[in-house]
Amino acid sequence: MWRELVERGRTVGRHRVARLMRDDGLRSTTVTKWRATTQTRHPFPVAANQLNRQFAVAAPNQVWAGALTYIWTMEG
Numbered sequence: 114m115w116r117e118l119v120e121r122g123r124t125v126g127r128h129r130v131a132r133l134m135r136d137d138g139l140r141s142t143t144v145t146k147w148r149a150t151t152q153t154r155h156p157f158p159v160a161a162n163q164l165n166r167q168f169a170v171a172a173p174n175q176v177w178a179g180a181l182t183y184i185w186t187m188e189g
Contacts, residue, residue, distance in 0.1 A: 114141065 115130040134140070170176045 115127045118125050164176060164178060
C-alpha cells in the first residue's frame with residue numbers, strides 16, 4: 114500500500130500507512146516466498162526403498178544411509 118501511494122506521487126510515511134491500516138482493521142497479504150523444487154513427475158527411474166525405515170540393525174556396516182542434497186549442480 115505504501116509503495117503504491119509513493120509511486121502515485123503521495124508523500125506519506127511507511128509507518129503512518131501501517132498505523133492507519135491497522136486502525137481500520139486492514140491487513141496486507143504476503144507473497145509466498147517458498148516454491149517446491151522437487152520434481153515428482155519425471156521420467157527418471159527411482160531407486161527402490163530397500164531400507165523401509167528400519168534403521169535398527171543387528172551388526173555394524175549392514176545399513177548405510179545419507180542425503181545427497183548438498184551436492185552442487187549446474188541446475189542449482
